[in-house]
Amino acid sequence: MNPSHKPVLLEETIKSLNIRENKIYLDLTLGLGGHSNEILKHLNNTGWLYAFDQDQNAIDIAKKRLESYQNVTIIKDNFVNSVKRLEEIGIYSVDGILMDIGVSSMQIDDKERGFSYSQDSELDMRMDRSNPLTAKDIINRYSKEELETIFFEYGEEKYSKKIVSNILKEREKKEIRTSFELNEIIKKSVMGNYETHPSKRVFQALRIEVNKELDVLEKTIPLLLDILNKEGRIAIITFHSLEDRIVKSIFQRESKNCICPKELPICVCGHKKKIKIITKKPIVASDSENKENPRARSAKLRVAERV
Template sequence: MFEDIECEYHIPVLYRETIENLVKNEGGVYLDCTLGGGGHSEGILKALSEKGKLISIDQDQQALDFAGERLGKYGKKWESYKDNFENLDTVLYLAGYDKIDGILMDIGVSSTQLDDPERGFSYRFDTKLDMRMNKNAKVSAYEVVNQYEEGRLSKIIYDYGEERHARKIARLICEIRAEKPIETTGDLVEIIKRAYKGKSPKHPAMKTFQAIRIEVNRELDVLERSIDKAINALKPGGRLAIITFHSLEDRMVKNKFKEMSVDCICPPELPVCRCDNKAKVKIITRKPITPKDDELKFNKRARSSKLRVVERLG
């Protein structure tokens, strides 16, 4: 199934399912909000006719450089912008478009970012604390770990990592950093391990690293704002496809899509509708699309991915 996907950068998850559900107008204009290695972008470009157009966004210059070499062969059919996809409305304005035919968001950190020791995303490497998707961002994991007060740190680890040891981990971090700054991912991993008694079914640092990464890159805030902007940017019949990798993201997408798919939002006790609200979208995927067994054999990191799709109403 995946032999024809040329991607040295990373394997795009739910590749065929995404393209098939997103591209409904071969001559239309599409936006890939998370370019990464360009796997999904190239899939969209292949599905478009010569009249079609794809705009891709990424805040990571490394990704833009790689994809620029890979997708340059498509000429004027493709263009890219360095930005955070929360500014997708500005990007579309600069590109000269008001309403478009489809938008893709592949949320989270890419395999290449995880596998690059210097980026500080992974607990597998002992390197400088960073975790910034945009290397020019002011706040890195170092500032979160060494400057956030204990209560705020505990809340982030609990809310974004769903980590039951959040308070103990935050307390240990504050105790250690009072003596000297916590400089590396390895230092942080050792602190987190102290909060666990006995063996953990997964790496004990996994949830805390996820939480800090989400905080550093404001991932949930960006996602929530971007969904609203994306729906407003679609033509009637245009589609928004979002791939998520953990429950917090998927829950937000599911709830936002549900909220936008109903007419009346009045309290149930009111006998007559007074809100005059109209549904903006039709839900295409009542249940999320998940990877098939053949993809999981090829790409184990796809196991937690979920694809949800909605279509803009007129």
């Protein structure tokens, strides 16, 4: 397999799931099937894997990779709908959950998808091609305030106001259609004041907005904890600080019996602890993996266990 398509933190993730051979597992980000393939190696004929992805191209590739296994069900959907979809087929609890968040290397490399600022392609960025909203729609239709908000909050872009100002000027002349057209606007806006590629943060923000990534993540994790059996584990790999912050916050909240404000003398929230945190600090890739797969440098793995 091409190193760029090798699953990040593969060995660490599989080990952290503490897989039991006859149990039920979820891979909520199937991708090319790398993590799923490894999970299935650890299951016997009575164990089962349910794998979700919203990208039909990825599903088609993963199906071929996993075709020798009889104990896997692949479902095309956003993982925010996973609990509902499982209930529809009579699955109400599982014993382990894996989430590998973010855009895949295959999606970035596919020029038609419009995820990359390094290739000149139409601004798209949809993980699910049936989603009507594209990055081009956002750039050309969102208001000044909306664009400034998503660039600042989702991209942590300190030049968001200047970039948006120039986007508004350009789109009055003509529709902004391609990644390189947007690149030129961004470069003109930041005037050399950048350490990495000047478009990196804006493209991240657009991708998050198109796919509602942070909203979906924040909504889904609590639902998943409710269907995770006792001693079952959830392992989540993130690739930027916004995702990691959400995972860390939810894990911390759900590992406590009380989440009342500290100034209250007694607990009135009634909150019950659901998990214990396995990774006090996130697991990161080894030096050797970082050399083999540069994408691994930003990956963080957090793991929790149901109590």
